[in-house]
Amino acid sequence: MVERPMDERAILRTELRWVIVVAIAVLIIVGSIVISSAAVVLHPPSSVERIDPTTLHVSGEFVEDNLGAVQNRDGSVTVRLVATQFAFVPNCIVVPADRPVTFRITSPDVIHGLLIVGTNVNTMVMPGYVSEVRTTFPRTGEHLMPCHEFCGLGHSEMWSRVRVVEPAAWQPDENGRVSCETPARSPVEEAPEETPQ
Amino acid sequence: MVEDRPPVPAEREALDRPWRIWASVAVVSFVLLAFLLGFLVVPERGKAGFDPFTAMCRALGIPGFGREPPESPAAERAAPASEVAWTSDTRRLLASADVKQGAQVAESICLPCHGMDGVGTTPIYPHLVRQSAAAIFKQMQDYRSGKRQGAQAAIMTAFAQMLDDRQIANVAAYYASQRPSQRVRPIATSPAIVELARIGDPARSLPPCEACHAGSGGPIEAPVLLGQSVSYLEQQLQAFASGERRNDIFARMRTIAQQLTPEEIRGLSLYYSAGSGTENTESDATAAMLR
Structure with missing residues (x-):
């Protein structure tokens, strides 16, 4: 059987068809990134921040006494966390509902993951970098916060709790801090008689 | 090699030219769009006050454009659990x-x-x-x-x-x-203790002791427990639980010890004390069972 050379235009038509297929695939991928970042507010970290992982506990904002939820002078809420083998420090966090909360987290040892179940808070925690996530919790309740990057033999026991309380029940102490040990009354029973400040 | 290929006929080149131009335009505009999206639109969402250049530099991690570290008054008067840093x-x-x-x-x-x-x-x-x-x-x-x-x-x-x-x-x-003179094995008093030491307790977020204290993994300063004296282990676990001893960085051991019952503290101390080299068939059986 004699092989006839293919017509040049037939090759171009085939190429065109494949270009269309590839372009559609790329458009779908880019489109889903655009939609997820714009509509579902999932986006990559907007700022790369470095920190020395060996001296976290000695100085700087991630010293043990400075971890947990704190009300800043401008009224915003910041939660500072350290993910270490094999625990989140602190292992329980209280935040107010309906207020913007900024999570700042880093690791002194290996890569961990921050995931607050039922919310879109989800980031990798890397030694040497500060991961920052901003969110607002619309409802009160308790969320599980497991580590979702395998970090060693104790990985499956590494989890923490995030308790979301009514804004009125979130009463900072004289240092602006709120911790799970602070006697917090449940929002239901404290709501009527609570007089703010 | 370019030289090996036959010369492209002029009419074919003319046919290809618009394709090449449009393909280049498509690729360049795609890269530009992705760049604008990734470094400008997404990083700037919800954060007013950054000019595009600053937003780009922040997203790329170029020093000098990051935000000032937030104020943290407690950080200045903090007393670290330990001053040892593994620098x-x-x-x-x-x-x-x-x-x-x-x-x-x-x-x-x-x-x-x-x-x-x-x-x-x-x-x-x-x-x-x-x-x-x-x-x-x-x-x-x-x-x-x-x-x-x-x-x-x-x-x-x-x-x-x-x-x-x-x-x-x-x-x-x-x-x-120094090399130990004897090989030691853990003493299993109950399957629950062996499980705590080797598997941990996810429900109480208690990692297994082995994860850090077996000489592999975990913080570099974690001591090896196997073969340690039982009274010393028990005393130290109690000191962590009561907060008397607090030189564990990020309260790793205080958090764990506070959750242990006195029986578990006793059992774990005994488990690791290893009975000075006595062969313990029961522990082998339990360990084999858990393995």
Whole structure:
């Protein structure tokens, strides 16, 4: 059987068809990134921040006494966390509902993951970098916060709790801090008689 | 090679030209769009006040454009759990330690209680044999700075203050170089204790002891537990639970010890104390069962 050379235009038509297929695939991928970042507010970290992982506990904002939820002078809420083998420090966090909360987290040892179940808070925690996530919790309740990057033999026991309380029940102490040990009354029973400040 | 290919006929080149132009336009505009999206639109969402250049530099991590670290008044007056930091200087100090000089320090200071072979002379003095240089170094530094409190800390603080950084590194290296005379096995008193030591308890977020204290994984300063004296282990777990001892960085051990029941503290201490080398068939059976 004699092989006839293919017509040049037939090759171009085939190429065109494949270009269309590839372009559609790329458009779908880019489109889903655009939609997820714009509509579902999932986006990559907007700022790369470095920190020395060996001296976290000695100085700087991630010293043990400075971890947990704190009300800043401008009224915003910041939660500072350290993910270490094999625990989140602190292992329980209280935040107010309906207020913007900024999570700042880093690791002194290996890569961990921050995931607050039922919310879109989800980031990798890397030694040497500060991961920052901003969110607002619309409802009160308790969320599980497991580590979702395998970090060693104790990985499956590494989890923490995030308790979301009514804004009125979130009463900072004289240092602006709120911790799970602070006697917090449940929002239901404290709501009527609570007089703010 | 370009030379190997036959020359492209002029009419074919004319046919290809618009394709090439449009393909280039498509690729360049795609890259531009992705760049704008990734470095400008998405990073700027919800954050007013950044010009595009700053937003781009922040997203790329170029120094000088990041936000000032937020105010943290507590950070300035913080008392760290331990002043030991595993910086490259500390690691270099440990790596360059002199075992012979360490032996001299051990002979003149440590010998009466910890022996030259690192075996404690009474049960309340911990065995230093089987420990890493990093583990001994960290505790000696914490004794010296007064960060380690509770139990026999007062005695040790006095001794540690007689030594400088290099001597501490040397003596740590000396005891780390000692080899134990016996192989030891854990003593299983109950399957629940073995499970706690080897698997942990996810419901209480208790990681297994083995994850850090078996000489593989976990913080570098974590001591090896197997073969340690039972009364020392029990005393230290109680000191962590009560908060008397608080030199564990990020409260790793305090958090765990507070959740243990007195029976578990007793059982785990016994499990790791290893009964000075006695073969324990029951523990082997339990371990095999759990494996």
